[in-house]
Amino acid sequence: MKRRPNGVSRPTIVDVADVANVSRQTVSRVLADHPRVAPATRLRVEAAIEDLGYRPNRMARALVTRTSLTFGFAAVDMRDLHFGDTCAGMQAEARKHGYYLVVTKLDFEDDRGVGTLETLLTLGVDGIAFFPSFMEDTEIELFASTSGCPVVMIGRGSKIPHVVSIALDETAAADLIVDHLVQSGKRRIGVLMNEMYPKIVHDRFVALGRAITSRTDGVEPPVEADYPQISHGRDAATTLLQRRPDLDAIVGFNDTMAMGALLACHDLGLRVPEDVAIVGYDGIPFGAITSPPLTTIVQDSIGMADAAFKALLSCVQDGTPVEGEVVLWRPELLIRGST
Amino acid sequence: MKRRPNGVSRPTIVDVADVANVSRQTVSRVLADHPRVAPATRLRVEAAIEDLGYRPNRMARALVTRTSLTFGFAAVDMRDLHFGDTCAGMQAEARKHGYYLVVTKLDFEDDRGVGTLETLLTLGVDGIAFFPSFMEDTEIELFASTSGCPVVMIGRGSKIPHVVSIALDETAAADLIVDHLVQSGKRRIGVLMNEMYPKIVHDRFVALGRAITSRTDGVEPPVEADYPQISHGRDAATTLLQRRPDLDAIVGFNDTMAMGALLACHDLGLRVPEDVAIVGYDGIPFGAITSPPLTTIVQDSIGMADAAFKALLSCVQDGTPVEGEVVLWRPELLIRGST
DNA sequence: CACCCTAGAGTGAACGTTCACACCGTGCCG
DNA sequence: CGGCACGGTGTGAACGTTCACTCTAGGGTG
DSSP, X not given: OXXXXXXXXXXXHHHHHHHHTXXXXXXXXXXXXXXXXXXXHHHHHHHHHHHHXXXXXXXXXXXXXXXXXXXEEEESOTTSHHHHHHHHHHHHHHHHTTOEEEEEEOOTTTGGGXXXXXXXXXXXXXXXXXXXXXXXXXXXXXXXXXHSSOEEEESOOOOOTTEEEEEEOHHHHHHHHHHHHHHTTOOOEEEEOOTTSHHHHHHHHHHHHHHHHHHSTTTSOOEEOOOOSSOOHHHHHHHHHHXXXXXXXXXXXXXXXXXXXXXXXHHXXXXXXXXXXXXXXXXXXXXXXXXXXXXXXXOXXXXXXXXXXXXXXXXXXXXXXOOOEEEEEOOEEEOOTTO | OOOOTTSOOOOOHHHHHHHHTSOHHHHHHHHTTOSOSOHHHHHHHHHHHHHHTOOOOHHHHHHHHSOOSEEEEEESOTTSHHHHHHHHHHHHHHHHTTOEEEEEEOOTTTGGGHHHHHHHHHTTOSEEEEOOSSOOXXXXXXXXXXXXXXXXXXXXXXXXXXXXXXXXXXXXXXXXXXXXXXXXXXXXXXEEOOTTSHHHHHHHHHHHHHHHHHHSTTTSOOEEOOOOSSOOHHHHHHHHHHHOTTOOEEEESSHHHHHHHHHHHHHHTOOTTTTOEEEEEEOOXXXXXXXXXXXXXXXXHHHHHHHXXXXXXXXXXXXXXXXXXXXXXXXXXXXXXXX
């Protein structure tokens, strides 16, 4: 048996076999619910398993089956509620299908995140879902093509070979926001980004820029680009509003940033939404209880998680290689008091 | 090489050995930075590794070394910011020491969580840290004593054999809160709990009850116990305040619950803190931006995470069995506008 | 010159499991 | 009654790695 730091050893399949007076293979068959085991034998084996408190070693199993029934999930920060919800959604789905989810923080310093994904591979996961916060598309493609397992990217709608991309339709989302703001009479729209997720930010920023220029044609300088060095939305928004006091609307990269902008407006004595309207992304619960409550683009994190899991599962089960597919998610604008 | 669903195979140590014209053992020595390898050979092996994109298989390695350099972490919900911060802290610490953290959701339905921890074991982790949301102490003891690896419990200060407990000093925290409320002239204190984490709730509830009875001696019915069926603090607080309109203070199990109570007061036209004072636990960032901002017991999630990691690491390195130790964390009351 | 030591490299076994195959006995069919 | 199918079980090999040991060549020492 296995000797471990606390002095206890875990029994192996051979220990069970000895107790039940059968061969390892018979125990293995019982574990796999194989039909050709005599009922009496099965009972003896099950008793031995119970007695010894035996649990199969998934690593040894994975080594020979080349399948660990484990998927990897990686994001920069699980406390971000959009990432967290997606993670929880995948976890639930995995559980339903007998899979296990190994979750890890995606680390910028670790080769922009590729190193983290590589580590997941060495851990033997059967597939990987991740948010591409820092990685270049070419890096992702290289990783996916050498990974030996299906790879799903969430949050960015680029078409990358060997990768399934699941993402919000940023163009549609930007259109929803800008249409709404323009209808509310807003014309000078500022955009508040966040350097934490440059790759996701980029698409969103570009989409908003396009939507703004196309809607507010020539009336006013259409967009104020801002990649703040400071992560906190409050400071970023304060800086932005001091530099551009004529702004009448601010779109935050996510709800947290937008809530920072809300505070900045309070600080500066600006009324929301009369002086400045504010919009966020994600639809986190806290956004409902700010004053005024936050207008936001709701992301269907659970739906995306389901789609991600199913993509991984079908690849693994069919053995079909991933071809590079983009699944766009339809955004929904939840209009509340801040606009 | 390894055949996988996307048709790509990952090279093994033997592939590297073949390319570099050495034996597997020599490659293994290069990987382990063994001194007795000729410089020329080392270079050849490193080139082969780079060429093939080889990464060692941690499962195979763990199988023979009986060490995976991996710790498991489990909590009910990573989106809870206290759990999330602790997780992030452990992840950072693990990374520093060359360890990998496998994170998982603790599932009530899975044998009250024990099943989840068992699965972590079958995955081959060298140690486990977890929040004991549903498990009975006896179950935890049984698990720990048969686990074969060090086990750290965070969030509950029970002395359990074979388990290191790291927890907030609930008595001290309750004293801080109640002293402060009494000094502010409050006498009828309601307590708002949350059925999601019954085991943590219990200690907190008991500590608050003791503190309240000892401070508000006989003047008024001292404590209103409430284990709401509804998880949302707003509903729970509304119910509580309708049933006990005489309450002049509410303590929430965590900041999220307390924020719900804040909303309930707004709903009912009660002024905070004049009519009802509100206190939470955890010190999450959103608590700073409510109106009024939330008074709260700050938990040092990162410090606890460090302590948990170090406990696991020293057990693994020294091979010393865990004896059952309780580490209490000193609470800090952050007084803001809600009291 | 015999001896031993050491640097550098390789070989078989083991970790805990499953896969492919072989084996044996029994019952049914022709 | 011979043959065959099949239920039930066991055995060797393999998965990818490291450990413990062995081997070889060369150099220093007495």
